[in-house]
Amino acid sequence: MFASHNFRSPLGRAQGLGTAKEGLHHWWAQRLTALALIPLTVWFVAAVVGLVGSGFEEFVAWLSAPCNATAMILFLGVSFHHAQLGLQVVVEDYVGHHGWRIGTIIVVKFMCYGLAALGIVSSLIVSFGV
Amino acid sequence: MTQTAKPADRPLSPHLQVYRLPLAAWLSITHRITGVGLTGGMLLLTSWIVSAAYGGESYAAFSAFVGSPLGYLLLAGFSTALFYHLCNGIRHLFWDAGLNLEIVETRRANMVVIAGTVALTALSWLLALA
Numbered sequence A: 001m002f003a004s005h006n007f008r009s010p011l012g013r014a015q016g017l018g019t020a021k022e023g024l025h026h027w028w029a030q031r032l033t034a035l036a037l038i039p040l041t042v043w044f045v046a047a048v049v050g051l052v053g054s055g056f057e058e059f060v061a062w063l064s065a066p067c068n069a070t071a072m073i074l075f076l077g078v079s080f081h082h083a084q085l086g087l088q089v090v091v092e093d094y095v096g097h098h099g100w101r102i103g104t105i106i107v108v109k110f111m112c113y114g115l116a117a118l119g120i121v122s123s124l125i126v127s128f129g130v
Numbered sequence B: 001m002t003q004t005a006k007p008a009d010r011p012l013s014p015h016l017q018v019y020r021l022p023l024a025a026w027l028s029i030t031h032r033i034t035g036v037g038l039t040g041g042m043l044l045l046t047s048w049i050v051s052a053a054y055g056g057e058s059y060a061a062f063s064a065f066v067g068s069p070l071g072y073l074l075l076a077g078f079s080t081a082l083f084y085h086l087c088n089g090i091r092h093l094f095w096d097a098g099l100n101l102e103i104v105e106t107r108r109a110n111m112v113v114i115a116g117t118v119a120l121t122a123l124s125w126l127l128a129l130a
């Protein structure tokens, strides 16, 4: 079954034709972020389990370690990127009116990027010394 | 053409109210629901780091909130949703690779996803509270 995973016609591929040429990139980015999130999520859960009950000093010391800070920033960035891509599809599926749809997608994307920036900047502040 | 207003007295196509969804369909909509819910979980994570960036006092306030019954409820939801979405997300990636598309395999994967979610959630709470 599905010996060939190539569902696009040769001409379509040659001309780069998709729905609006954006769909393939969106699809690929969703899968790529999902793939990256597998190890990142395992790391994140293990980290939180290890941090249960820790006070402020312990948390700051933990997030100051370069590897922890890097993984946290990656987790934040990749998760919000993935969330933003996924939420766009959800909005496209359920919001019928064109204007509302575009408006909701813009709000969702701005919020995801804003939260990602807030989380990453805060991580850096904690890492470099509150 | 003449009697369009008359209600049809024949069965219509499967409708959500009368159609019993197969398990795989429930798991599919759950992937979407957990994806949206996880964005809320990411808001919780961001708040945690932001609270630390603002200093020990706000970190203590956030910790107190997470330690409250509502906080535990949110954490329970976040962890369950995360593990479900992780397990089912890996299944999605198999599908995208053209694997596991047979009905027997899908039924087996349904069980793996459910068992994996329960096991991982239980394990991490056990480790966290031990």
Ligand code: HEM
Binding pocket: A030, A031, A034, A035, A037, A038, A041, A079, A082, A083, A085, A086, A087, A089, A090, B031, B032, B033, B034, B035, B036, B038, B039, B042, B085, B086, B087, B088, B089, B090, B092, B093
């Ligand atoms: C950690 C935070 C995460 C958030 C906030 C999140 C959020 C979302 C959202 C909102 C969607 C859209 C759902 C839909 O269109 O029905 C989605 C889809 C998806 N997620 Fe996640 N997700 C996260 C983690 C993960 C992880 C760890 C995986 C692991 C593989 C994953 C795999 C997927 C896949 C494959 C899809 C596409 C499903 C489809 O095509 O219907 N996600 N995610």
